[in-house]
Amino acid sequence: MVKQERAARTRHALIQSAAAVFAEEGFAMASLSTISRRAGVSNGALHFHFANKSALADAVEAEAAEIVHRITEAAQIRQGDSLQAVVDATHELMGSLAHDIVVRGGFRLAGDSARRGRRTLRAQWRHWVEDTLRRAERNGALAEGVSWADSARVIVAATTGFEVLGGDDASWLSRQNVTRFWEVVLPRLAGRQDLGRLVTAGSRTRAAASCRERSSLQTRSEQ
Template sequence: MVKQERAARTRRALIQAAAEVFAQEGFVPASLSAISERAGVSNGALHFHFANKRMLAEAVEAEAAETLRRITEAARARQTNSLQWVVDATHELMDFLARDVVVRGGFELAADAARRAESPLRGQWQGWVEDALRTAERRGTLAEGVSWTDGACVIIAATTGFEVLGGTDAAWLARRNVTRLWELLLPRLADGQGLAALASAGSRPPTAAL
């Protein structure tokens, strides 16, 4: 049991260190020696857990994708209005991008064209937003003349912009900026009767963990 726990800690430290290096340097320039040094483990220990840099990148992305899944599932579970799902999930995602290096590193890998790999993260977010907007349209909670495709397109473009800009300036990810985005978008997206019930600042404060 002690050996297994030590192995789990080492793997976790390597994923954390890899996310930091990938976020700072990009996938191609990142070296395994820099990752192992940052994790405080030997190169041999790194290769015991991950045969190569590609596998480390996949592990970072997988952990980031799992966090994103928890964010979106939690938003859906605590609200009935699907537009509020998206508002809440956007706030949570930007909060995690600002403070969780694995989520940040996962999205940096997704944006790294030099890696030449298909990342699941942005597609996962896009698919979930599109599903939420389809639900809003089906339930009649979108404003007249707004289709789910229109709404999803604008939301995905805006949130991707925050994510990219936040990679070099974390101020973009501040809660006040995300709130302002929704203050501008919701009056155009939501039907008049439902608008008053929507909270641009999110339906609850940011969580420390999910």
């Protein structure tokens, strides 16, 4: 059991280190010696877990893909097939790109010319947005004359732009910037019956604010 735990910690450290190096240097320039040194393990330990650099990149992308899946699944569970689900998932994804090195490294690999030909995180995100908006259109959630395909193209192009620009300037990934995007776009995409209920800053922001307000009221009532 101790050996298994140690092996799991080593593998985790290598994936974290590799994600950071891939994010900073790209796949071609990243060296296994740099990755192992930053992980605090020997080259032998690295090769015990991963046969080569490509296998390590696959592991980074797989872990990042699982994180993205959890983000989109949680948004869909909370909001169903709706524009709000896409808004919420966008905020969560941009937050993960800003704060989670595995997600950042995975997306850097997704846009790396040396890794073309693979199913990438960008494709995973695009397919989820398309599928969700297709069902939202079927449910009457989109404005008249607006198609799910056009909506998806705009959203995917914008979020990919945030991701790329955020690699050099993290402010592009801020909740404020993403909220401003939705403030501009939602009035064009959403049906009138839904527009007033949509939260451009993400529904979790409203829920957190309501929780803080209830807590403050309770505190005052107890004084």
